[in-house]
Amino acid sequence: MIRKLSHVSIYVLNQDSAYDFYVNKLGFTVHTDAPMGPGMRWLTVCPPDQPELEITLMPIEEGIIFKGDAAAQMRELVKQGTFGFGVFECNDLNATYEELKAKGVVFKKPPTREFYGYEALFVDDSGNWFSLGQKK
Structure with a gap:
């Protein structure tokens, strides 16, 4: 039986820039920052109040996950803001x-009351967008 989700990945254009964004701007904590073979890096961050959930800041590079032109296509999709990756709470x-x-x-939508709650939308430094919400 599956008990919980421990890791989730966010595809980023540059891990160093993503590190700065998630740690220095959003205030997340670095869980793991370790080399993984030649030119590879395993970088995970956690929301301050949720250390059991590791967010992997995954670079988009040709290799195991992306074959051929897939890495370039994925980078372009991320830059265009194609992906909405999650909802953060405050x-x-x-x-x-x-x-x-x-x-x-950068916020795409300021705090706004919606039928489902109170939220704002922001993008990370790669172009991924997120909802930031406040519980009632």
């Missing part, structure tokens, strides 16, 4: 929105 959306905006996080 206690005070307005305060978090202002804090992240001041750190340079």
Whole structure:
């Protein structure tokens, strides 16, 4: 029986830039930053209140996952903002929105009340977009 999800991957254009974004702008904690063979790096971060969930910042490179032209195609799709990867929660959306905006996080939608809750939409430095919500 499956008990839980421990890792999820976000495809990024550059791991160093993604490290800066997720750690220094979003305030995530680095769980693992280790070499994995020639030119490879295993980099995972965690939301501060959820250390059991590792987010792998996965570079888009030709190799095991992407064959032939697939890496270039995937990089282009990520740059275009094709992927919405998740929903992050916070206690005070307005305060978090202002804090992240001041750190340079780009928001596609300011805090807005919707039928399903209160949310803002932002993109990471690669183009992946996320919802940032506040629980009622």
